[in-house]
Amino acid sequence: MPIRLTTSAADFETGFAAMLSAKREDSADVGDVVAGIIADVRDRGDAALIDYTARFDRLDLTAETLRIPAKEMSRVVAGVPAEDRAALELAAERIRAYHARQMPQDESWTDEAGATLGWRWTPVTAAGLYVPGGQASYPSSVLMNAIPARVAGVERLVVCVPTPDGVVNPLVLLACELAGVDEIYRVGGAQAIAAMAYGTETIAPVDKITGPGNAFVAAAKRQVFGRVGIDMIAGPSEVLIIAEGDQNPDWLALDLMAQAEHDADAQSILITPDAGLADAVEQAVARLIPTLDRAEIAGASWRDYGAVIVTRDLEEAAALSDRIAPEHLELCVAEPEALAARTRHAGAIFLGAHTPEAVGDYVSGPNHVLPTARSARFSSGLSVMDFLKRTTLARLTPGALARIGPAAVRLAASEGLAAHGQSVAARLQTLNEGSGT
Template sequence: MPQFLNATDADFEARFAALLTMKREDAPDVDEAVAAIIADVRARGDAAICDLTSRFDRLDLTPETMRFSADEIADYAGQVSAEDRAALELAAARIRAYHDRQMPRDESWVDETGATLGWRWTPVSAAGLYVPGGLASYPSSVLMNAVPARVAGVERLVMCVPTPDGVVNPLVLLAAQISGVTEIYRIGGAQAVAAMAYGTDTIAPVDKITGPGNAFVAAAKRRVFGRVGIDMIAGPSEILVIADAQNDPDWIAVDLLSQAEHDESAQSILITDDAAFGAAVARAVDKRLETLERRAIAGASWRDFGAVVVVRDLAQAAELSNRIAPEHLELAVADPDALAAKITHAGAIFLGQWTPEAIGDYIGGPNHVLPTARSARFSSGLSVMDFIKRTTMARMTPESLHAIGPAAVRLATSESLEAHGLSVQARLDRLNR
């Protein structure tokens, strides 16, 4: 049974606060093991990669077979059905169209002193995309990471995907091909992250590493951060649905289960202004759970972390949502735009009852890599911004330096940074001669 909370209950605030701070993840501490793996890859390069792949993935590689050849990629991609290929291509096209609009413009202007100011955006030269092997090897994640990188202008786009026992997911290779990945290696784990961060004889280093992974991958990303950029370290998935009584309880039930089925640590919450509707959704969840393929996972998530919260009105729903700062927020209400206007913190919003969250996981266009664990209070989902960086530009004229230089000298002096002041003063002296 999930939790049932009602805003009119005396203990509501305490229980809601407990829901907010609930610990859902018990990540194993693999940091020491990961440190050893990274050190091994830095010391022995390709040889370490081959040994570790043999140990963890039961796969014997040589530096020559580490990388998928163009022929191999074409062969695997050719195994995908025409229907699956068409679906992937439609998804890639829609994700590309959405992310194309994210590219910011360079700016340059002349201020009132005659100084030229502005900034310029340039892409990261080389990015590395980690893709998990086995069950969590999702072609949709390949698109969501690789397409924004290519839209941003990243020239070299490396992908590492482990193939335990040599098992390859053809859809993952096809997704990489469609989205413009330029190199694919059949390696995984902390060793793949280390190879991309530090390079080996076979794998040139990259500047930024993104993509999901298990505890080893997450710990390795944390450790190489600074040496390279990384995206967020994602926690378990979450969905918050705000729904009024004018919904089919079964639709809302499957929406809640679509996150619950990811992971036993996932969290699905319904907020509604109608207690009877909330109870009907809970019944519909139970009914769906009877037959769902992943009912063991989804059922555990719903039982341990699920919640139905009854509020007095939708304004209160928005307030509670802003405290949760959900990764995914569905607004299944009569006027979703009005409710969305009250939302200040959310990774992605799905408006109206015809927009199930899963549409955004695959094909809507927006990115499905989103801030979890309340981090939507301060961070955003993956975008082209993760693959570009800003260089600020300034050009003084003698006149503009004359106008603002003395203030810089004064501030440098107040901070006891004499050479800072001298570098401006030496030029002002020339003007005043």
């Protein structure tokens, strides 16, 4: 049974605090194993990739067959049913349109001191995207990672995807094609992350690695961070739904289970001021679970981490949501914009009864790679910004240096950095002598 809390109850705060601090993830300590794999790939390059792929994916490769060739790509992609292709194309187009609006502007201005200041954005040169194999090999995630990179202007976009027993996912390859991926390698696990970070004879290194993966992939990303950039290390997914009493309990039950079916560690929370709706949704969920293909996963998630909270009003619901800082926040209320304005911390907000979270996973346009485990308090979902970096610019005229330089000389002295001060003072002296260039 999911936890049931009522804010007016005396023990509410204890129960809510326990829910907030519950750890949902068993992070297996695979750091040493992963360090060994990374060292081996740095050492032996392709040969190490070939060995690990034979061992873990039961697939014999050579340096020549590490990469999926264009011919194989075309053949596999040609087998995708037209309706699947159309759906993926719609998703790609909408994701591209949304992320194109995220492109930041360069700025430059000259201030009253005579300093020309600003910044410019440039893309990362090469990015690598990890795509998990098997059940968790989602074409939608390929689009969500690869399209922002392409929109940002990344020149070289690499995908590593394991193909256990040689089985490739045609929709993953089609997603790569639609997103404009340049190179696809049939390598997975920590060895793929090592190859993208350090390079091998066949795989040139990249500057940034993104994408989801299992504990080995996550540990490898942590270990190569610094050598390359990485995106967030995502935890189990979660949804929080705030609903008013007149909402359809079956729809809400489906939305809660759409989260729960991802993973037994996923978390689905309903907050409502209406105890009757809370009961109706709990009953609807109980009816729904046995009918799902992934009944076992969804059932375990709901049993272990599900929560239903009855509040005095929507204001209180919004305040609790901010304490949770959910990855996904669904506002099934009459005035969702007003309620959204009362919350501060969420990865993505879905407004109104006709915006189920699942449309956000695929086709609404915003990214579905979002901060989990309360990290929406301080971080954002994936965006074009993850594939760009800002360079600040400053140009001082001799006059500007004359105006603001003396303060730098003073501060350098106070920090005990003599050469700092002299590098400014030497120029000021030349200016004072009237021979400045």
